[in-house]
Amino acid sequence: MIETVNKVVLPWNAWYEDTFLEISFPEKWQVDIFSLRGNKPVYSAQLREEAERMAEILRERKIQSVAIAIDDLTRPMSYEGFFEYLIPQLASWKYPPKVKIIIGLGTHRPLNRQELELKVGKTPFHFLDFVEVINHDYRNDVVPVGLEWGKVPVKVNRHFMEAQYRVVFSAIVPHPFAGFSGGPKMVLPGLSNIEVTRRTHQMALMGFVGKIGNVHNNKFRKLLDEFIRKIPVDYFIGFLTDERRQCIYLQSGELLKTYYDLTDVARRVYTIPRPEALYDVVWLNAYPKDTELLQIDTAFNPVLSAEEKFWHETTVFVVSAACHKGMGVHDLFGPGGALYRAPREKRLLKGHPVLFLLPTISREAFTKVFWEGYQLFNHPEEVILKIEELFSKPNLRLGIFPVASIQLTAP
Known part of the structure; x- marks a missing residue:
């Protein structure tokens, strides 16, 4: 317009x-x-439905521990509206699963308590008996996953890998060399060791990338997807934003298919x-x-x-x-x-x-x-x-x- x-x-x-x-x-x-x-923001009822859907999956599978990786303040989405529905639902269970919300920092700075509340809201901090909100630490909290990038061992956040059920949330916005942000990038480099993060960014410096707003014919994306298929993520929710950082569209499901479907929508939205x-x-x-x-x-x-x-x-x-x-x-x-x-x-x-x-x-x-x-x-x-x-x-x-x-x- x-x-x-x-x-x-x-x-x-x-x-x-x-x-x-x-x-x-x-x-x-x-x-x-x-x-x-001028896309309309997602109504709270839609967030509630998505939270209920995820809670039902956890209940049906009798999940005892879940890790939810989310992006940091360099991405525009707040997930407060989602967690204010999900966490109380889980709290109503006799034995709620242990929940770890992990900020996928990559090599960015850790968030303080005020900033964590900006990202996830206050609700998770009211249920600290089974919920923990933590910053990814690429120095001390990564473990080998049995893969190598070249000769570099791939390591991923320990809390994420130890969880029985692994979830990724991410905003999807244009990215200069990955086409769009989020999705698989939330794991590598979002939750990885710095050596792997360095390899991903070196690909950009060497030109092994695609064009902004396009995830196809992108060598970086193809290599990243190969790794993600070997580091299982059980559930993914992707979010699109408007000019005021409000969610205007979301979609959930299997990580790779859902992510690529969302990038097609994102291209039209942005x-x-x-x-x-x-x-x-x-x-x-x-x-x-x-x-x-x-x-x-x-x-x-x-x-x-x-x-x-x-x-x-x-x-x-x-x-x-x-x-x-x-x-x-x-x-x-x-x-x-x-x-x-x-x-x-x-x-x-x-x-x-x-x-x-x-x-x-x-x-x-x-x-x-x-x-x-x-x-x-x-x-x-x-x-x-x-x-x-x-x-x-x-x-x-x-x-x-x-x-x-x-x-x-x-x-």
Whole structure:
């Protein structure tokens, strides 16, 4: 959906505030906003039905221990609405199964208690006699599963492997080299040892990947699926989100089939019509992946997924993000990590000015993640003044992607 306005309200600061950033642009600018389609959120009754379905499976199979792997705050979905139905149901049993909810961090930072409650709600913490919420620890809590990636032993979270019944929840959103996030990636690298995580990310550096928004003809995906078939996951629930991080669609079942079915739906949900104009300014707002500097590169998704350019030779690009948690943590790609590389100019945007609106980020932190030739600003007004300085004409055409980190551009 395209809307033309001059006062724009961008979603801002996912998880911690979920507020808005209001920006007023000059009257002579034509400002087009590319929003996602207005899909309705899933009703609570649907979440209840899904929770009841899962509880019934556990009852029928007489499951005594279940591990539920979920994604962290770098992904947009909260599972509070699901757990507030599932956990009380299990608590009503005479002998409820032991439940371990495991945050599949990969090599990201662990979540504190407040952040765990943002992800799963308060309900699990009211039933600590049989429920435990834990962060994945790739250093100390992984065990061999009898497989090797090259000559690297594959290890997976101990709590997940020891459970009688294994479940994966994940949001499915566009991913630069896996096509879409979630699904099998929740196990490898989400619950793996860092050596395996390193191998998965090295495949991206070597180019053995697919295109964003496409899970087919993807060497990384094919190899990952081979491993997942040998590390049994009993049940999977995938979730799609809207511009305010609400669940708009979910599907459950066997991991691989359900996941690939969902990616077809996700492609339709997250794809916007191809822009017809060539814009003077392309504004990419990183919400809902705007919590950490190390995650906001996904704001370039609409550009990376475009088969035809909607920008010209002198177009200015703007990236905006709240970055409430500062730089963030990635023990492989972050500063000091084994795969860290000095930032360079983006090949696709070579020669284009790229301006970053990051109110909480220092220049020192910024240049550890993005090329030093890019400019950093703390206020929207400064960005607008810089754009006016770069163009001699007063009538500019601006295209805004309010949730760029989950948006794809149609062919």
